[in-house]
Amino acid sequence: xxxxxxxxxxxxxxxxxxxxxxxxxxxxxxxxxxxxxxxxxxxxxxxxxxxxxxxxxxxxxxxxxxxxxxxxxxxxxxxxxxxxxxxxxxxxxxxxxxxxxxxxxxxxxxxxxxxxxxxxxxxxxxxxxxxxxxxxxxxxxxxxxxxxxxxxxxxxxxxxxxxxxxxxxxxxxxxxxxxxxxxxxxxxxxxxxxxxxxxxxxxxxxxxxxxxxxxxxxxxxxxxxxxxxxxxxx
Amino acid sequence: xxxxxxxxxxxxxxxxxxxxxxxxxxxxxxxxxxxxxxxxxxxxxxxxxxxxxxxxxxxxxxxxxxxxxxxxxxxxxxxxxxxxxxxxxxxxxxxxxxxxxxxxxxxxxxxxxxxxxxxxxxxxxxxxxxxxxxxxxxxxxxxxxxxxxxxxxxxxxxxxxxxxxxxxxxxxxxxxxxxxxxxxxxxxxxxxxxxxxxxxxxxxxxxxxxxxxxxxxxxxxxxxxxxxxxxxxx
Numbered sequence: 516x517x518x519x520x521x522x523x524x525x526x527x528x529x530x531x532x533x534x535x536x537x538x539x540x541x542x543x544x545x546x547x548x549x550x551x552x553x554x555x556x557x558x559x560x561x562x563x564x565x566x567x568x569x570x571x572x573x574x575x576x577x578x579x580x581x582x583x584x585x586x587x588x589x590x591x592x593x594x595x596x597x598x599x600x601x602x603x604x605x606x607x608x609x610x611x612x613x614x615x616x617x618x619x620x621x622x623x624x625x626x627x628x629x630x631x632x633x634x635x636x637x638x639x640x641x642x643x644x645x646x647x648x649x650x651x652x653x654x655x656x657x658x659x660x661x662x663x664x665x666x667x668x669x670x671x672x673x674x675x676x677x678x679x680x681x682x683x684x685x686x687x688x689x690x691x692x693x694x695x696x697x698x699x700x701x702x703x704x705x706x707x708x709x710x711x712x713x714x715x716x717x718x719x720x721x722x723x724x725x726x727x728x729x730x731x732x733x734x735x736x737x738x739x740x741x742x743x744x745x746x747x748x749x
Numbered sequence: 750x751x752x753x754x755x756x757x758x759x760x761x762x763x764x765x766x767x768x769x770x771x772x773x774x775x776x777x778x779x780x781x782x783x784x785x786x787x788x789x790x791x792x793x794x795x796x797x798x799x800x801x802x803x804x805x806x807x808x809x810x811x812x813x814x815x816x817x818x819x820x821x822x823x824x825x826x827x828x829x830x831x832x833x834x835x836x837x838x839x840x841x842x843x844x845x846x847x848x849x850x851x852x853x854x855x856x857x858x859x860x861x862x863x864x865x866x867x868x869x870x871x872x873x874x875x876x877x878x879x880x881x882x883x884x885x886x887x888x889x890x891x892x893x894x895x896x897x898x899x900x901x902x903x904x905x906x907x908x909x910x911x912x913x914x915x916x917x918x919x920x921x922x923x924x925x926x927x928x929x930x931x932x933x934x935x936x937x938x939x940x941x942x943x944x945x946x947x948x949x950x951x952x953x954x955x956x957x958x959x960x961x962x963x964x965x966x967x968x969x970x971x972x973x974x975x976x977x978x979x980x981x982x983x
Contacts, residue, residue: 519944519954523753592981599981607895616929656929660894660982661841663975664912664932666939668896678898681946695850695890698898699943705900706940709933709959710753712915720753725943741897747826747833748894748982 518724524710525554525719533566538640541719548641550648551730553722555707558655558670559617560718561633562624571615571623579613582623586611591749601749602626605740606670608657627653630671631734638673650674650730654704660748667708669700669735676700676729677738698739699729752958758944759788759953767800772874775953782875784882785964787956789941792889792904793851794952795867796858805849805857813847816857820845825983835983836860839974840904842891861887864905865968872907884908884964888938894982901942903934903969910934910963911972932973933963 527544531537537560548554562568572578576596584590587600591607600611604626612626627633634651641649653671669677681695707720743749761778765771771794782788796802806812810830818824821834825841834845838860846860861867868885875883887905903911915929941954977983 519755519757520940521753521755522940594981656931661975661980662902662932662935662973663979664930664935664973666932666935696898697890697942698896698900701896701898701900702939702943705936706754706756706943708931709936709940709956712960722943726946739896739898741895745897746895747828 520706520722520724522706522710523721523723524717525721526717528560528718531560531563531718533563533568535564536640537561537564538637538644541637542641542644545719545721546645548645548647548649548721549723551650551723551725551727552647553650553652553675553703553725554637554641554719555652555654555704555722556637556719557667557711558612558626558630558653559614559624561627561630561637561653563618565627565633567625567627568618568622569625570621573615573621579610579615579623582625583611583613586613586625589749604630604670604736606657607749608655612655612670626655626670629736631673631736632671634671634673648674650725652700652703652707654707656708667704669698669704669739671735672700672733674730674733675703675725676731676733677735679729699725700733700735700739754940754956754958756940756944757955757957758951759955760951762794762952765794765797765952767797767802769798770874771795771798772871772878775871776875776878779953779955780879782879782881782883782955783957785884785957785959785961786881787884787886787909787937787959788871788875788953789886789888789938789956790871790953791901791945792846792860792864792887793848793858795861795864795871795887797852799861799867801859801861802852802856803859804855807849807855813844813849813857816859817845817847820847820859823983838864838904838970840891841983842889846889846904860889860904863970865907865970866905868905868907882908884959886934886937886941888941890942901938903932903938903973905969906934906967908964908967909937909959910965910967911969913963933959934967934969934973
């Protein structure tokens with residue numbers, strides 16, 4: 516196993532348009548993808564390729580509110596323009612993931628309908644085009660309840676476990692750890708964001724060298740979304 | 750600037766004991782640290798070196814509760830054994846950061862008194878020993894309100910801005926972004942965790958290749974801890 520990880524930005528994908536085959540664009544931009552790589556792709560280009568776009572009147576503040584309400588199953592908090600709500604996927608985030616940045620004027624991007632399915636399709640597409648077995652993480656930028664600043668997290672994945680369970684693994688002093696379930700897909704999304712940046716037009720990054728034991732069947736929806744019964748803050 | 754990032758685990762630090770000079774141990778384990786590197790160090794070894802340890806009776810459940818209460822300025826939620834509380838630093842986390850894993854039997858590790866100060870000391874120590882100008886992130890493993898699984902976040906930093914403000918930067922389509930404040934120290938902590946793992950005894954990682962514009966004066970306490978007045982979920 517490689518000693519560390521490499522995180523490489525994927526250049527040259529270009530503008531993504533509704534109906535584009537994202538696996539074709541990514542295979543063209545990164546033909547050297549290899550088995551065991553994790554490809555992190557931002558939600559924005561997935562939503563664009565899947566035509567998850569709705570018209571918005573940028574001069575009418577109610578226009579965005581109406582879209583955000585429509586994408587929310589429950590509003591947790593409001594303050595001024597900010598709405599923290601739960602999406603139909605179970606994500607708790609600002610403005611139900613509705614976003615105007617890096618989208619053409621007059622349009623808003625919604626989250627993909629089923630981001631885990633989007634990740635599986637992209638993984639299958641890349642296997643078909645390049646003959647490689649890569650893991651996919653679809654990332655988006657979320658805030659946090661008690662910490663300032665945004666970080667990227669995973670909203671969908673394929674070919675990798677979302678949460679790696681280290682329960683029962685001995686710690687370095689030889690006693691049993693009570694519980695350490697690490698959300699590796701969120702950590703991969705965060706790591707990838709470090710090479711992307713909002714303004715440079717880079718929509719994907721390759722993480723090379725991840726622990727092979729993490730690869731396999733995984734899903735953000737089933738593993739990461741906290742069921743309401745467990746939730747102490749809804 | 751390098752095209753991507755490298756994340757390298759730091760091997761060979763060994764067991765850290767109260768009173769140990771962590772900069773000596775890390776300089777010995779990673780003599781090739783270079784200007785502009787970010788060294789991510791786990792809270793546990795910082796707390797041990799700083800003797801932030803208290804005796805605990807592992808057979809008495811009240812023993813841990815008493816310590817957790819003492820480390821909390823406010824309890825947000827309780828469920829069974831789990832306490833979500835605010836520490837005196839302003840962190841909201843499980844059990845006020847009190848932790849028994851990778852600590853000698855009969856002892857519990859508390860958070861460092863002032864993790865930003867710990868980071869500055871470590872940065873100064875490494876500059877003195879190796880003549881290099883590195884950034885430091887001190888990481889700990891926290892849960893999240895609405896997502897399962899734990900991720901590493903920053904509890905202290907030095908030599909790097911905690912939050913990088915991309916407000917006003919043009920997005921890729923040339924329009925102004927309303928707000929994108931990225932908490933890069935949390936993303937660096939998460940990225941480093943991917944090469945550490947709880948059971949392998951690796952307590953630090955080097956992140957090489959970060960954007961030089963992020964380096965400079967920074968502090969988790971001032972930049973990341975959300976003041977109660979802004980908080981919608983306390």
